[in-house]
Amino acid sequence: MDFGVILTNSLTALLNAEALYLALAALGLNIHFGYTGLLNFGQVGFLTVAAYGLGVGVTYLDLPFFAAILLGLGLAVLLALLLGIPTLRLRADYLAIVTIASSEVLRLVARSAALRDVTGGSAGITGFADGFYSLNPLPAGRYGIGPVDYNESRMWLLLVGWSLVVLGSILVFMLMRSPWGRVLKAIREDEDAVRSLGKNVVGYKMQSLILGGLFGALAGFVFALANSSIQPDNYSTLLTFFAFTAMILGGAGRILGPVIGAIIFSSFFTFLENLLVQAVRAEYIPTSILDSNQVGIVRFILVGVLLMALMIFRPQGIFGDKKELALDAR
């Protein structure tokens, strides 16, 4: 049982790529669910279209890096429009159903053999990340504190990514204190009242969906760049539920809630997986109960249990304010 390894890996995960893209995705979900009360269970769809926009733009359309980024962002806006137009005037459940369905369909379309020339099929896309990493000003080497260190490429990605998180959080903070943000929160509480005051509720919800979707797009870029590859099977609904759980854990409807939630989520599950792998290897856990292939499964089961427990017992999470959580809105 090498506790040193477990500790190092968990500390490394605190600010690493997974926490980063989950934080960005959760920021977007927070705008959707925490502030507007929209049940978007297809956040991973925004990651998918953005990542593929970047990948396809660079490899298939031969666009420069920033043009491909714009393409990805544009696709995210398009997706938000496509999802929102039929469902935003209906009940929350319908948006939930349509978003889960559409994120799965996007994944199936991305991995389909028919579009293999463009999207790479089930093998995915590689070779699009050079435009980003060529901008890296850091010299080669390891960067970090104590046992935690990253190479210069990962450090560059983390610097850019966490800056985006900070900027994004400031943006959300300013927006939610503005009149626009107040209308969103009012829509979350009682849509009919807002409608009776003459506000265009569907318009506000659409704007919220687009804004949150753009954060999801940023998360997609980070996810793709961190792996330097886009594999369609990584963009499954599980990612949405991880981001959702992270958001609820930290506290929906709060500025830093999703960010803190993502950091805790990522490092906790890294800790747990490392612990289990070491325990299985050291034979504290017999292989009849758990073998090393099944350690990943434990994470998924626990996320489900955590999500259920949070919603039943503490829907405001760690930092949330119970008054801000209008979970009875329909």
Next chain:
Amino acid sequence: MGKILPRPVNASGPATRGGTSALRAGLTPLMSLLALALLLLVGAGPALAQGAEGVRGTLNNAGERVAGATIIVEQDGEEVATAESDEAGQFSIPLPGPGDYTVRLDLDTLPEGVTVREEGGEEREITVRPGAVAPALFILGEGDRETTGTAERAVQLFVRGLQFGLVIAMGAIGLSLIFGTTGLTNFAHGEFLTGGAIAAYFFNVTVGMNLIPATLCALVVGAVFGYLIDKGLWGPLRRRGTGLIAALVVSIGLSLVLRYLYLYFIGGSARSYAQYATQQPLSFGPVSIPPRDLVIMGLSVLVLTAVGLALIKTRLGKATRAVADNPSLAASSGIDVERVINVVWIVGTALAVLGGVFLALSQQVSYLLGFQILLLLFAGVTLGGLGTAFGALVGSLVIGIFTQMSTLVIPAELQNVGALVVLILILVVRPQGILGRAERVG
């Protein structure tokens, strides 16, 4: 005059108060239906020899896995079994015994622009040794091939769509009734189908029963599970006043827990039942269909008719429709709403178990079985009208036929896209569904 009764959505004739005689009158057609069902089950049970022989392979198009293609196994010129490649391009077909077989890939079911690289490469002669599973390799590549007999394929797909729609309906009715009576959108419903299929697999393969009593045992397990999950989870949440959105998220968490528990217990590979998994198809003109699919369709129609009749004729059924329509009004007229909800969960789960077994007969038991058709379940329920049982039936049939027939024009692996398009169109045009009431749904 008399007591206020909720507007009967799908009833015919006056609502009688005579408890026992109405119950008996409703029960007689039910009993005869049950007898017919039992007869079908028994009559359809020629026990196939249980063996471990089979053929398996992966469809690989230069690294690209090909899903949804049909593989046909023949012996002495007669069709012995067929199967479809799954999402990972893999197929695993149990065979009745050792010997020489011809494994043929149906080129019409390959995606556009994909065909076998060499002439005659769609057929493979294999020899299956006792107790062994032989591999069959098809080398695919780019190429053109002529599509044959679109009209014949259309008819075949229509029949398959009908069967698929009936199986979806088993899950969709439970989903719709649960929504109607409690307002909960149960995202874990797909996992109930999977659970039923796995429970039947356990009784069938691990314990060793024939598939039919195994299914009955699975039904009991499912009914008990439905009862427990309502009494233990949803009931307390309802009493606490937990909001419906929170309950929706809880159901998502539940689906995660169940799905990965299934993965933990049965692993990632697909399994087949010991009986009825392979059958020689019968031919009716352009339609070729294995006898088990005919039994599945017949049983589904029977079960669904029984449920429909129960909803119309029996007192409990009427109470269910009343609660689905307006729970507080139903409660104020003396109906025990909690009991009705409990029964709805039990019956809904049992139906899902049966649907899961039927689905697994054509698609094999896997932990993703129910999750993969969750979209279709929701599409069927929304299309027919969330909250009505008959709507769920109609919607599921339409979705089933539509997704199967859409493979005439789009690749098989994308058939769910069609269902999503239908879902979105219905929400734009008529959000309450075909049979739903025109109420404000937003």
